[in-house]
Amino acid sequence: MKLKTVIIGGSNTVMLPGYLPTLLGTMAKRGVELDIVADLAVGGTTSALGLYQLKQFEQLEDCELLLIEYAINDAFVYGDERRPFRHWARFYEGIIRYALERNPNLRVATLVFGARNGSFLNSVPSIDAGINYISQWYGTISVDVSRMLMQQYGRDVVSNPAFYLDQGHYARPVSTTIVANLIADVLEPALSMQHRPKALPFAIDPDHFANARALSGEQLCKRLGRVPIQYSNRRFSISALDLGADRMRFEVDNGQLLALGYVCDPRIPPLDVAIGEEVHRAAMMKGGVRDGTYKFLVSMLSFEFLYGTKLLEARGNVSLIMSGA
Structure with missing residues (x-):
């Protein structure tokens, strides 16, 4: 088999x-x-x-x-x-x-x-x-x-x-x-064992994230008319948007921003995320890059910290602005 x-x-x-x-x-x-x-x-x-x-x-x-x-x-x-x-x-x-x-x-x-x-x-x-x-x-x-x-x-x-x-x-x-x-x-x-596909059961949690939308760095660059930066190693190749000194604004309609995938290289600064009147600063540098073990690392920043005690109920229309610190 x-x-x-x-x-x-x-x-x-x-x-x-x-x-x-x-x-x-x-x-x-x-x-x-x-x-x-x-x-x-x-x-x-x-x-x-x-x-x-x-x-x-x-x-x-x-x-x-x-x-x-x-x-x-x-x-x-x-x-x-x-x-x-x-x-x-x-x-x-x-x-x-x-x-x-x-x-x-x-x-x-x-x-x-x-x-x-x-x-x-x-x-x-x-x-x-x-x-x-x-x-x-x-x-x-x-x-x-x-x-x-x-x-x-x-x-x-x-x-x-x-x-x-x-x-x-x-x-x-x-x-x-x-x-x-x-x-x-x-x-x-x-x-x-013989595999017999079955119809999906109803969801345990109706608010599961199966229908979450995903936007890649390459797709984002196309939307913005920017040239993506290519990173590659023995395992994979990935395209990323270099935000530089720019700011990126997300308008979330009846939902929440779940996470941000990013490439950590030696130049990466902390990330400031503004939601409403609050500004959160997230450290993006990975130890393996800081110490010189790796030229870059692919990582993901989850945004649970933006929602605090309202994490499970975080819905509605919200504007988020991201910028390099």
Whole structure:
């Protein structure tokens, strides 16, 4: 069996060597070849970028499997508090619902990883539980690696510092190999079963983000008559608008601005975002660029901070102005 696969996720999927190459080899040996059509994973990003990536990905209708890996980063950004958790769930349900609306034949599998000292070690983690709930609702596959590690190896092993490379990555090659084998133990039987597409159930949260609109840097440059700046590395190429000393104004009609994807290079200043009479300043510089490890990094700034306690009810008409500080 060979499945055309698209991947969205964070740095655990980007990392080489890591779990992914081992998983691909293990699955192939077991008779299920994951043919990677596109690996759209970007380190340090959340489900917000995953939804954006799928909105821009033109080959989704041709794919047979969507692999998702954001649990560690989602838990770090959205955590266990009620308001951020519900906002996250709208992103995650949006990914699932949007993907299946575009391609009802698509299989979806989400990998649930946990951080060193993560809440899964001594409590029920909200993001992990949410992934499992939404996955069961839509009949998709959830591979709860954190739970399986705890059940099979125990808290003492999983909480040992040697099990992790750092706060958010499994140690190589032993831990990543263990993780890859656990994933394969779930994926192989699940993907080997005959797939019968079903009609989408009604939404868990009617305010999910499946219908969110996405505008790429290239599209934005065309609208403004500007020449995009091209960034590329071994993984991907991306077009971006250089805002420079200009300001950019968004008029949001009965909605909210969810996030801004951007390229961090050594010249990037903080970003000022004005909404009404309030001005918020966001740091855009990434440590890896500041330290000279990377020439540039793709990242995403989520705008939850603009809405405060009104995050879940943030609707209506609003004007936002962005400018380099």
